Amino acid sequence: MIRIEWLDDADQALGLPAYQTKGAAGADLCANFAPAERGAGLTLAPGARALVPTGMRWEIPDGYEVQIRPRSGLALKQGLTLLNTPGTIDSDYRGPVGVILVNLSDTPRLIAHGDRIAQAVVAPVVQARFALAAGLTATERGQGGFGSTGVGQ
DSSP states (O other): OOEEEEOTTOOGGGOSOBOSSTTOSSEEEEOOOOGGGTTTOEEEOTTOEEEEEEEEEEEOOTTEEEEEEOOHHHHHHHOEEESSSSEEEOTTOOSEEEEEEEEOSSSOEEEOTTOEEEEEEEEEOOOOOOOOOSOOOOOSSTTOOTTTTSTTO
C-alpha cells in the first residue's frame, strides 16, 4: 500500500495513480499544475527539461521503492521522455513527487494539466552490505567493459 497525501493546491479531481489495464506493471502519473498554471500548461522547447509536478506526496513502505519510468507512447510519438530513468523514490522520502521530463524532439511540446506523463512501478529493495576485499574472484569476462561480450567489437 502506497499512502498518498495531496498537496494543498493539487487538483484532486485528476485522481490517484492508476493502472490502465489488468496486466499493467506501471500506474500512470498525471501532470498536476498549480491553479495559475493549469490553463497554459507547460511548453517544453526542443532539448529543454522541466520538473513537472504530480500534486502528491507519498509514503512508501520500508523495503520498497517506486521507480518512475517513461511512457512509451510519449517517447515514440512526441519525443518526450525522462532524464532520470528510472527515477527512484525512496521509502524515507516525504516531499513532493515530480517528474523530470525532457523534449528530445525537434518541435516544442505542450504538457497540459492532467496529461499522463510517466508511470510508477513499485519494486522491492534489497540493501547490500559492502566490504573491502584484498582481491576478487576471477570470471570468464574479467575486466571486459563496454562491448566486451562481442557486441560492438
